[in-house]
Amino acid sequence: MKISPAAVLLALFASALPLSAHDHWLAPTHFRGAPGERLDLTLCVGHPSQYELQIRDPRRSVRFESVGPKGAKPVPGVDGKSPAGIFRPADAGLYWITYQSDHAFVEIAPEKYAQYLKDEGLEEVLHEREQRGENALPGRDSYARFDKALLCIGDVATDGFERALGLPIELVAETNPFTWERQQELVLRLELDGKPRAGQQVKLMRLAAPFTILLARTDERGRARFTPELGGGWVASTVHQRRATPEQKLEGDWEGLWASLSFELGASAPVVAH
Secondary structure, three states: OOOOOOOEEEOOHHHHHHHOOOOEEEEEOOOEEOOOOOEEEEEEEEEOOEEEEEOOOOOOEEEEEEEEOOEEEEOOOOOOOOOOEEEOOOOOEEEEEEEEEOOEEEEEOHHHHHHHHHHOOOHHHHHHHHHOOOOOOOEEEEEEEEEEEEEEEOOOOOOOOOOOOOOOEEEEEOOOHHHOOOOOOEEEEEEEOOEEOOOOEEEEEEOOOOOOEEEEEOOOOOEEEEOOOOOEEEEEEEEEEEEOOHHHOOOOOEEEEEEEEEEEEOOOOOOOOO
C-alpha cells in the first residue's frame, strides 16, 4: 500500500470526538516560561475540548522527569493530587517533560473495539482479528503511555528540539515548533524501539478552539507531515498495537503502546517571571 504523506483535515467537532477519546497527553500551564517560574504539569485523557484530569499516582508511574540543559531530574508533585507534577526550571533552554506509565488492562465490547481500531488506523489488527475469527470477542488490551511535552524557557532555542529520549515508542519533532510560521510544514518522526516506524497513523490535535484534528500516515522514514493553519498549543498522538506474547506476562491479548508529544506552534515574546 502506498502511504501518502498528505494530512487529512477533520475540522468538525462531531467527527473529532470519537477519534480522540483514548488520547493522553501532558499539558503544562504554558509552553513558554522564564527561569525560576513555576509551571504546573497536568495529565489529561480524552479530547482537548472535553477531557479528564488524572491525579499523580506513583503506582502507575514508571518515569516522570524533566530533561534539560543540565540533564534529567525527577518531576516533583503531591501524590493523589492534580496537577500531577510541578516544574520550576533554573536555567534557560529547551526542556522535555516525559511521563511513562506501567501497563493497565482494559476490556472493550466487540463493536466498540472494532470502531476504536478503525478510528486509530489499526487496520492490521482489525484484519488479524477477522482472520482468527475473533470479531465477536471483546478487545482485551494491556496498554502503556509514553507522553512528552516540549517547553522553551527564556529565548527561543534553535538547536536541540529534535532530541529523542529513548522511549519504547516516541514522537520526535523534526520541525522546531517554536519557530514555526503559519502554512509551514510541520514534520514529526515516529520511532518504535529506536527505529523509524512506517505506515502508522498519527493525529495532530489543537488544544484550543477550533478543535481541529489533522491525520497523517508515516512514510518509510517514520515521518508524518502536517500543514496546520493555526498556531498555539497542539498535541500529536499515536498508538501501536501488537499481539502480546506469553513471555511478557501481560493481561489480555494485545499490547497497546501510546505516544504523545505536546508543544506550542509559533514564536512569541519571551515570558518574564515577576
